[in-house]
Amino acid sequence: VVAGGKVFVGTNNDQPRDPKIKGDKGVLMCFRESDGKFLWQAVHDKLPSGQENDWPHQGVASAPVVEGGRVYYVSNRCEVICADAEGSGQDKEAPRILWRLDMANDLKVNPRYLANCSPLIVGDLLFVVTGNGVAGMGEKLEVPEPTAPSFLAINKKTGKVAWQDHSPGDKIMAGQWGSPAAAEVNGKTQVVFPGGDGWLYAFEAETGKPIWKFDCNPKDATPYKPGGRGQRSFIVATPAIYDNKVYVGLSQEPDNDGQGAGLFWCVDMTKTGDVSPERVISANPLKTEPNKDSALVWSYGGSKMMGGDRGYPFGRTLSTPAIHEGLLYVADIDGVFYCFDALTGKKYWEEDFKATTWSSPYWVDGRIYIGTDDGEVQICAHGKEKKLLGKVDMGTPIKGPVVVTNGVLYVMTGKQLFAIAAK
Template identity: 50%
Template sequence: MKNHRIQRLIGALVLTGLLGVAVAAFPTAEAEPAPAPPSSKPTLHAWPMFGGTPARNFVNEVDTGIPITWSTAPGKEKNIKWSAKLGGKAYGGPIISGGRVYVGTNNMDPRNPEIKGDKGVVMCFNESDGKFLWQSVHDKLLGGRVNDWEYEGLASSPYVEGDKLWYVSNRCELVCASTDGLAAGNKGVTDEKYNSKTDADIIWRLDMMKYLGVFPHNLSACSPLVIGDTVFVTTGNGVDEGHKNVPNPNAPSFVAVDKNTGAVKWTNNDPGSHIMHGQWSSPAYAEVNGKPMVIFGGGDGWIRAFNPADGTLLWKFDGNPKKSVYTLGPEGTRSDYLATPVIYKNKLYIATGQDPEHGKGVGHLWCIDVTKTPTNKDKDLSPVNDNFDPKAPENKDSALVWHYGGNAPEDFERTFYFGRSISSCCVHDGLVYAAEFAGILHCLDAETGKVYWEHDLHADTWSSPFYVDGKIYMGDDHGKISIFQAGKEEKLLGVVQTARGQVHVRSTPVACNGTLYFMTENPCTLWAVATK
């Protein structure tokens, strides 16, 4: 995260001994069956979580009339509904629910001048006019950049349900807060450090370092998933400053927590000592033939599905060739996940990737059949012997539907077909839209993996493609949002330069209630765009 990016540690405190003894101190809760999830289509009036629904698919089939042209230039504004200043960087959100907009940022441009210095911040605004309502401010961890990289702020996108929201702070805490802030009274804990009327009302918090022994690497970034009464998160457990050891391999990587109390229901530490770097993906949910599953991308490059009620492993899938090797930098061939699994018609779509500081390199885009039941004791649904042909006899028990990526022949324009990605997929009308970190947007057939088109954004991208009103919106690191006609033929409708200078659009643009929301850095601003 050097300057703008998550990167390897330069120096910090290793807390192995302290962390190892704290697990038993936190209460646990008995497991209970997980109810059916919300609809797989976002409903009008809300985009309440990262990806809109538990399937995590960045698709809005409700809204129409979203602009494809606008201007943020002072004195030349066009289709700007409102804008709101943020900190200096902004990764979390935008999330829209209950007439409010939530984002994760930092404290470089303080809302409260009495709160000084580097912090992680959730900000809440009125959806109608952008009025600032309240903020949740979190101090930095004492361990330094190995656990909480400076000025990166709060990267989690909140999950909002009713009058509560859940997010993961930069301090590796799972936090439940009231949507109303302290101005409406204190409904939860009474030990908030920041307690003015424009501060957050914290209901409960689970310190995953203190009580679960987690050692987050660089930044805690998971966007929680709530199903029924349970919150699911990836803890962010990772390696130490030397990038050689996992300080606490017994700490959980995946946890289920009671959404009302913060009590831990179950944990899983499967990657353990095999974690390669950090864990920055977020969980997704699927229900197949009445069987629910919560799905995580792990820091060892494997995808795992668990029974939401008790944490029983249902299946796992290796997203890398067996001969791949993880090394720091662009030469490494084994990767993990910064992207989040996306579920569409009983299939899972995800791309492998690495910390962007490691550079560009070979990646893999997968389509996985989540209805497949493993036949081996390891519950492994991976392709066999690095044969990525789903029709191969050795893959008869694999969940592989198709694969795109890997090394390319010499006559190909690059050394690989698909590069590392930190973007989640967008799947609509039988098409997958997937972006590489290098700024190549791909459109493929969702059933077969056939490539229909590729587009070079001419800039790196951290953003994910977003579908609304027959169009794909795609942000990039040069501050542009490119708008494409959705479909099998490449058709660029327009490119909007959101601002001049070293501007970035690193979060994903999202549309809700006729308005497109996106965040820029340099200047760090939340924009609401609507046709006027």
């Protein structure tokens, strides 16, 4: 994140900036935007519970948000942190922590592998997906704290919880690794949370009053099973909002569950209630009927839609789509990159990068940039016709999106942060 003349990056302590700080840690680093000078770092110890709640060497995976001289992020310890973006006033020292909300101790949240939400600010509220998830390994997975909040609204000035919601409850399949999005619809600001139960939930931002919910899995999908053996999936990507519509794709846990059939959805935000495509009228035997109040605009993919060499047309995705001038760009984990009409779902083209892809696309100056696990930044021309402009090998995998600001392209790989500008 680039803000206020500074660059903020979440990382680990595998290459320590301070030789006195040793071992595996979560770290938020701050650099000067103009020349990359290291300014300060906030260091967080690992959780004593180990990898089930704080996976080794993942560090701080939250992309911070910066406003009013404050930087907000979620630490590897499942804490929401508000720090002074200027640091401590002393060169290279840790920043002043203005407030800290310990979601694990104070709210009984059980993060699965890692709390990684990228917070969202709307007005005076900071919105967070807590990361509450299952415990255990193998087949025996259960949610130890189903009433702990999945979604939070926090007063950005004080760190006090304004409202909370635990709608996913004991239906969380694994973890909750997505981040919220927000938009004004029908005169009210909605905040949309991706749930670990595979549902999208929308609330009034100020009050937390539910507005609508949408089941992103077909009702007859087989239950989720670790190892990628079930069809039901959850949401890891951050939803994108465009023209009163939410766009998001389904995934499973990418390391343990791997690749498989995915579904991509476009949902109308102007409706209320349960706006899923189907309603269940009988649980056993399962019988459904079309939902007359459905907010489905279009979808693409799924286990029943055959296509391509993989046996499915769209894979599981961690990618937050980029939308510009009515065209939507998104990638799946398999490394296939797609261009759709954002309003109708018509697919204009696709390209197989031949490398798995966790990253999200970024539009700037008529071009789309996206990183791959092969360490390449792929560059495509914006438009309904496929035009590949080239690729740049950065050496190591690129898991996050590139960022462009003030004429500089920032690329973060697994080992380095690059700032690239024209000569």
